[in-house]
Amino acid sequence: xxxxxxxxxxxxxxxxxxxxxxxxxxxxxxxxxxxxxxxxxxxxxxxxxxxxxxxxxxxxxxxxxxxxxxxxxxxxxxxxxxxxxxxxxxxxxxxxxxxxxxxxxxxxxxxxxxxxxxxxxxxxxx
Numbered sequence: 001x002x003x004x005x006x007x008x009x010x011x012x013x014x015x016x017x018x019x020x021x022x023x024x025x026x027x028x029x030x031x032x033x034x035x036x037x038x039x040x041x042x043x044x045x046x047x048x049x050x051x052x053x054x055x056x057x058x059x060x061x062x063x064x065x066x067x068x069x070x071x072x073x074x075x076x077x078x079x080x081x082x083x084x085x086x087x088x089x090x091x092x093x094x095x096x097x098x099x100x101x102x103x104x105x106x107x108x109x110x111x112x113x114x115x116x117x118x119x120x121x122x123x124x125x126x
Contacts, residue, residue: 028094035090039083046076 050072057068 031090031094035087039087042083043080046079050076 053072
């Protein structure tokens with residue numbers, strides 16, 4: 001096998017690896033988008049439930065007492081806390097899996113994925 005063939009083979013393997021990383025990045029971004037979308041939907045749903053319950057109590061002529069208000073606030077905090085914890089756990093697992101699959105230079109690639117994500121988020125918020 002000539003030097004040119006070995007270099008060409010190495011280049012093709014490197015190109016395949018880069019394509020694989022691009023696919024991983026796409027999956028990560030899609031997953032992150034889905035998780036954040038779900039989080040927003042849950043937060044919105046909780047706020048709608050609280051609003052509806054408050055509205056129904058007012059329509060029935062009663063007032064939401066402090067205990068009931070505290071209970072709803074506690075439920076809201078619990079739901080949002082669980083959601084945040086689940087998101088953190090998912091992120092940690094994805095980071096660990098990606099880091100393991102990209103070792104030994106996984107940190108460098110993960111940083112590049114994060115930079116791409118943040119730049120994408122900045123464009124989406126405009």
